[in-house]
Amino acid sequence: xxxxxxxxxxxxxxxxxxxxxxxxxxxxxxxxxxxxxxxxxxxxxxxxxxxxxxxxxxxxxxxxxxxxxxxxxxxxxxxxxxxxxxxxxxxxxxxxxxxxxxxxxxxxxxxxxxxxxxxxxxxxxxxxxxxxxxxxxxxxxxxxxxxxxxxxxxxxxxxxxxxxxxxxxxxxxxxxxxxxxxxxxxxxxxxxxxxxxxxxxxxxxxxxxxxxxxxxxxxxxxxxxxxxxxxxxxxxxxxxxxxxxxxxxxxxxxxxxxxxxxxxxxxxxxxxxxxxxxxxxxxxxxxxxxxxxxxxxxxxxxxxxxxxxxxxxxxxxxxxxxxxxxxxxxxxxxxxxxxxxxxxxxxxxxxxxxxxxxxxxxxxxxxxxxxxxxxxxxxxxxxxxxxxxxxxxxxxxxxxxxxxxxxxxxxxxxxxxxxxxxxxxxxxxxx
Amino acid sequence: xxxxxxxxxxxxxxxxxxxxxxxxxxxxxxxxxxxxxxxxxxxxxxxxxxxxxxxxxxxxxxxxxxxxxxxxxxxxxxxxxxxxxxxxxxxxxxxxxxxxxxxxxxxxxxxxxxx
Numbered sequence: 001x002x003x004x005x006x007x008x009x010x011x012x013x014x015x016x017x018x019x020x021x022x023x024x025x026x027x028x029x030x031x032x033x034x035x036x037x038x039x040x041x042x043x044x045x046x047x048x049x050x051x052x053x054x055x056x057x058x059x060x061x062x063x064x065x066x067x068x069x070x071x072x073x074x075x076x077x078x079x080x081x082x083x084x085x086x087x088x089x090x091x092x093x094x095x096x097x098x099x100x101x102x103x104x105x106x107x108x109x110x111x112x113x114x115x116x117x118x119x120x121x122x123x124x125x126x127x128x129x130x131x132x133x134x135x136x137x138x139x140x141x142x143x144x145x146x147x148x149x150x151x152x153x154x155x156x157x158x159x160x161x162x163x164x165x166x167x168x169x170x171x172x173x174x175x176x177x178x179x180x181x182x183x184x185x186x187x188x189x190x191x192x193x194x195x196x197x198x199x200x201x202x203x204x205x206x207x208x209x210x211x212x213x214x215x216x217x218x219x220x221x222x223x224x225x226x227x228x229x230x231x232x233x234x235x236x237x238x239x240x241x242x243x244x245x246x247x248x249x250x251x252x253x254x255x256x257x258x259x260x261x262x263x264x265x266x267x268x269x270x271x272x273x274x275x276x277x278x279x280x281x282x283x284x285x286x287x288x289x290x291x292x293x294x295x296x297x298x299x300x301x302x303x304x305x306x307x308x309x310x311x312x313x314x315x316x317x318x319x320x321x322x323x324x325x326x327x328x329x330x331x332x333x334x335x336x337x338x339x340x341x342x343x344x345x346x347x348x349x350x351x352x353x354x355x356x357x358x359x360x361x362x363x364x365x366x367x368x369x370x371x372x373x374x375x376x377x378x379x380x381x382x383x384x385x386x387x388x389x390x391x392x393x394x395x396x397x398x399x400x401x402x403x404x405x406x407x408x409x410x411x412x413x414x415x416x417x418x419x420x421x422x423x424x425x426x427x428x429x430x431x
Numbered sequence: 432x433x434x435x436x437x438x439x440x441x442x443x444x445x446x447x448x449x450x451x452x453x454x455x456x457x458x459x460x461x462x463x464x465x466x467x468x469x470x471x472x473x474x475x476x477x478x479x480x481x482x483x484x485x486x487x488x489x490x491x492x493x494x495x496x497x498x499x500x501x502x503x504x505x506x507x508x509x510x511x512x513x514x515x516x517x518x519x520x521x522x523x524x525x526x527x528x529x530x531x532x533x534x535x536x537x538x539x540x541x542x543x544x545x546x
Contacts, residue, residue, distance in 0.1 A: 137520070139520060139524070187432045187520045187542055188519065188521075189518070189522075191521075193521075
């Protein structure tokens with residue numbers, strides 16, 4: 001995924017006395033610090049006055065300065081500190097140019113203090129979790145929370161985020177800057193919420209990360225290499241939040257859930273690139289190491305005895321992963337987990353998956369009955385997975401007319417060419 | 432930071448309220464206002480006459496127009512406001528959620544533009 005710190009804006013004269021090796025080393029160092037520390041630097045720079053846009057601009061200038069300076073003078077001992085000090089100086093310069101005197105003096109005061117702090121303290125305090133809570137604040141439009149996190153924590157550029165989320169770069173840029181303006185003007189705080197409101201607020205953070213993962217996942221299906229990257233970035237965010245919010249079982253549950261899905265990535269396509277449903281996947285192509293990590297995380301979460309949506313979903317994936325040991329899938333257990341999940345979420349995605357699991361455990365009639373009940377209010381009419389599930393179950397139950405009708409709906413609503421071909425083949429098999 | 436808490440509620444329901452309920456509501460507002468004072472965050476606030484008493488004035492191109500009624504004909508009308516001092520949006524939201532008007536109407540939280 002393109003990042004905002006990749007640009008080179010230097011004159012040729014700057015490079016006259018720089019060896020290619022020094023330049024490569026400096027570029028690698030700057031890229032590594034940016035990758036690992038971008039969110040930490042933005043969070044530190046913005047925490048005081050809540051001005052994320054100004055922090056990003058200053059950091060972007062500092063990274064450009066690093067690319068000009070480090071090849072000649074070598075990579076500093078404390079690259080994060082170097083970037084903070086440089087970014088702060090840029091903000092002071094920017095404030096001096098600012099015509100609004102009051103604002104400038106305020107910014108100058110902050111900047112001078114922060115500059116002092118950056119030079120005094122060695123390691124940078126990690127305020128990324130607070131920044132995540134700001135991005136997923138209930139006062140921020142839900143649709144922009146995941147993009148905001150991808151930009152402020154990971155430094156992805158608005159264009160890349162826009163294409164992953166299927167909106168125009170201009171619209172995404174506007175949403176992001178509107179959200180940042182709201183954070184600054186309405187005073188959304190950079191802090192970890194209190195105990196009593198933490199679970200709910202953390203849910204919003206986790207939901208946003210999962211939304212980014214789901215977008216990446218769907219895009220990965222749709223033959224788009226960018227999608228794969230967005231799913232990876234979401235896993236990275238999941239690791240970060242799990243490491244920063246240590247006691248929160250749902251954070252561990254979300255990371256486990258994403259890893260289970262990721263473990264099956266290679267097995268989701270056959271040699272010809274066609275979609276392979278879970279039940280038909282070659283288990284030897286699942287990543288054992290990734291599943292092992294997910295299992296460890298899920299066990300660590302379950303010890304806390306506070307089940308939630310992500311832990312339940314991860315537990316379902318864990319039950320599917322049992323197949324790698326050669327055993328049959330325990331469908332009654334999976335159906336029971338879906339029952340609990342449906343009671344908790346009331347989501348249409350869960351409703352469909354629950355019906356499919358129930359059909360596997362107790363027969364097509366039981367599954368179709370659940371689907372019909374869930375679809376009674378018409379909410380599922382435009383939902384592709386509902387039609388695909390209904391088609392498959394009706395076909396197995398011998399209800400050919402119903403199955404063909406449902407397949408046609410599913411094909412019409414499908415985005416992914418490979419899945420569309422799969423559905424067309426199944427429709428043809430009905431005869 | 433200072434925030435304006437705008438109290439929006441259904442006026443019709445309030446007009447038909449039994450006397451006992453009106454007293455309870457007034458007592459709740461009294462206690463809430465006192466809590467804002469005790470916390471040292473109250474900067475101002477008033478209750479407004481019903482929106483049927485409102486008049487909208489415009490002076491476009493030097494021509495004054497005066498219209499009967501509130502600015503927007505909506506079910507939930509502005510019925511009062513508080514101005515409070517709060518550390519950040521979360522603190523302001525915390526106060527808004529405790530306003531009696533939040534339980535049967537809606538409180539809009541608006542940061543005040545510092546001058």
